Amino acid sequence: MTGTAIGFTGGVLDRGDAIRHDPAAFAALRRDPAARLLVLDGYEPAMAAGELGWTAIDPGIADGDLVLLGLRDGTGHFARLADGPARGRSFELIAALHGLRAGEAATYAAARSVLDWHARHRFCANCGQATAAFRAGWGRACAACSTEHFPRVDPVVIMIAEHDGRALLGRQPAFPPGRYSALAGFLEPGESIEEAVAREIGEEAGIAVTDVRYVASQPWPFPSSLMIACTARATDDEIVLDRNELEDAIWVPREVVRAVLAGEPGPFLPPPPYAIAYTLLTAWAG
Numbered sequence: 089m090t091g092t093a094i095g096f097t098g099g100v101l102d103r104g105d106a107i108r109h110d111p112a113a114f115a116a117l118r119r120d121p122a123a124r125l126l127v128l129d130g131y132e133p134a135m136a137a138g139e140l141g142w143t144a145i146d147p148g149i150a151d152g153d154l155v156l157l158g159l160r161d162g163t164g165h166f167a168r169l170a171d172g173p174a175r176g177r178s179f180e181l182i183a184a185l186h187g188l189r190a191g192e193a194a195t196y197a198a199a200r201s202v203l204d205w206h207a208r209h210r211f212c213a214n215c216g217q218a219t220a221a222f223r224a225g226w227g228r229a230c231a232a233c234s235t236e237h238f239p240r241v242d243p244v245v246i247m248i249a250e251h252d253g254r255a256l257l258g259r260q261p262a263f264p265p266g267r268y269s270a271l272a273g274f275l276e277p278g279e280s281i282e283e284a285v286a287r288e289i290g291e292e293a294g295i296a297v298t299d300v301r302y303v304a305s306q307p308w309p310f311p312s313s314l315m316i317a318c319t320a321r322a323t324d325d326e327i328v329l330d331r332n333e334l335e336d337a338i339w340v341p342r343e344v345v346r347a348v349l350a351g352e353p354g355p356f357l358p359p360p361p362y363a364i365a366y367t368l369l370t371a372w373a374g
Contacts, residue, residue, distance in 0.1 A: 096362065100195070104164075107164075107224055118156075125167070132184075133188075139188075139192055140195060152221045157195060168203075173311075200311075212235055217232035246270050246271070247270055247317065248319050256337060256338075257356060258292065267358070271293065281300070285297065293328065295322050303318055303368055306364035340356065342374070349373060
């Protein structure tokens, strides 16, 4: 899929992989007076006019408390490890995400995901001892058993089943009133993307599908997923809800989806534009 901006993509920083393997280069980069530190209140970004806030790095911050987000014009951009894991999304953050430019949103997504990972993985999964950051903040190492740990990304399928020119949309109880979105679920071990799409639609809505097609992907930093957007063809349209997963599911004609995305009133509220579900609906509606 080309020509469509997808939330949290389009990053403008060079991730600087070579520096991750060179502690001396990392130290020199963070001590450069031009180096910049991302301004965060916990996990909430400071921003203005669609741009993230940056500040100089306090010399007293230890190298092990910094993550190299990347370089721009040769200048290092960093984030500082947080005291604890992220606690969901505030209403203020949701509003701010609408205003972040594409490249800025991508930088924030990377920072939030890796900082939250550090906060949740301070101890070795192999032996239980404390770990320390290394590789410019893109890993944690255990001195006790020499195990190395790296940030994880959880793959999630998000999909629209189509039947007779209609899209299957669902809503969870936690959604704002009236909002419907594409169905979604985590991939399980030993499962392909196509198999996960078919399983999730079958489990949540009782619909059998074929002809699964990939559309696009998106990093999703809540906390750290890769959303894999797909479409599929439904073999029937009889919905059998799993009430543990969904509050409701509906079939929506393509012309109605187009109207709702254009801002006209309709039978549902669409997902927010920074979510790939919005991109997926837009691509499907044509």
